[in-house]
Amino acid sequence: MNRWRKAQALAASEGIDALLVTPGADLRYLTGYTALPLERLTCLVLPAHGDPTLIVPALEVAAARASGIDVALASWTETEDPFALVTDLVGNAATIGLDDHMWASRVFALKDALPNARQVLAGPLVQQLRIRKEADEIAALREAGQAIDRVHARMGEWLRPGRTEREVGADIARAIIDEGHETVDFVIVGSGPNGASPHHELSDRVIEEGDPVVIDIGGTNHAGYCSDSTRNYLAGGAVPAEYAEFYGVLQAAQQAQLDHAKPGVTAESVDAVGRAIIAEAGFGDRFIHRTGHGIGQETHEEPYIVEGSSLVLEEGMAFSIEPGIYLEGRFGARIEDIVVCTADGLEVLNNQPRELIAL
Incomplete structure (x- = not known):
């Protein structure tokens, strides 16, 4: 049918x-x-x-x-x-x-x-x-995830001190196409204090040595399915101590959510697992958005992984898991992967390192 x-x-x-x-x-x-x-x-x-x-x-x-x-x-x-x-x-x-x-x-x-x-x-x-992806849709999402992973793998070619966010973003946009997408949907390069704005637009801010940089990118492939992945980079220099502290918390929170998400659990429970870890570490008020969103032919669609959603996850549902911590005026971080519920667990479609990557 x-x-x-x-x-x-x-x-x-x-x-x-x-x-x-x-x-x-x-x-x-x-x-x-x-x-x-x-x-x-x-x-x-x-x-x-x-x-x-x-x-x-x-x-x-x-x-x-x-x-x-x-x-x-x-x-x-x-x-x-x-x-x-x-x-x-x-x-x-x-x-x-x-x-x-x-x-x-x-x-x-x-x-x-x-x-x-x-x-x-x-x-x-x-x-x-x-909301429930068929096998060909999951294959298209998997292909999109691999393509955006290849862009992240090349970040050292473009991201370095002395360049502006806009210059880096232009290089990333070209690579999104080169690595297998038909269109560029968004490019976020949030350096230093701009990393504390989850949906920061590209700016003319010059990236400085020691800046943590949030890179959130995505596009749409030939099959009409979207990618969306966020990784965090250090543009040379030493990691700020406070950043290193909360980044470890963020990694633990996202891993707990990846371990928890599977068919039979509710969307809000996935959000709660990570949010509790972040709150216990004292950063609860710095996690200012939902944990995730569905993805398919749109970057944002059902299901939404958010407090108040009693939706029970089912096989074929695809969504992001992307907790974040943001210290306004200083820096921020978000780790984002696209996942798909399988018959008995979870397939993670993004597999670039989740650690802070020093360039």
């Missing part, structure tokens, strides 16, 4: 008459088509019963066909109303599910075109499928 048929079955079971999915990860997951998010409407109309249709602008028909999609196409020209096509295909549906990332302008236009239909979010339904 292909993915859109599985989504149909779920929609029918939940009383949703049709799913409407515009460009984004859900459309790519269901059809294999990476559609451009243009002002012209592209929309998959997936009825709970019957055959789906992908509505595309006439100028995008060739691209849609080239993607190898296995659904019918309905095209529209510049002077036609694409929402009328949606109305014809949806008919008298009482409840329609809209993908979570649909533009607000589309949502309002569909409300006007289908005033009697109740709108609900389709994201939770599609996530029931996306």
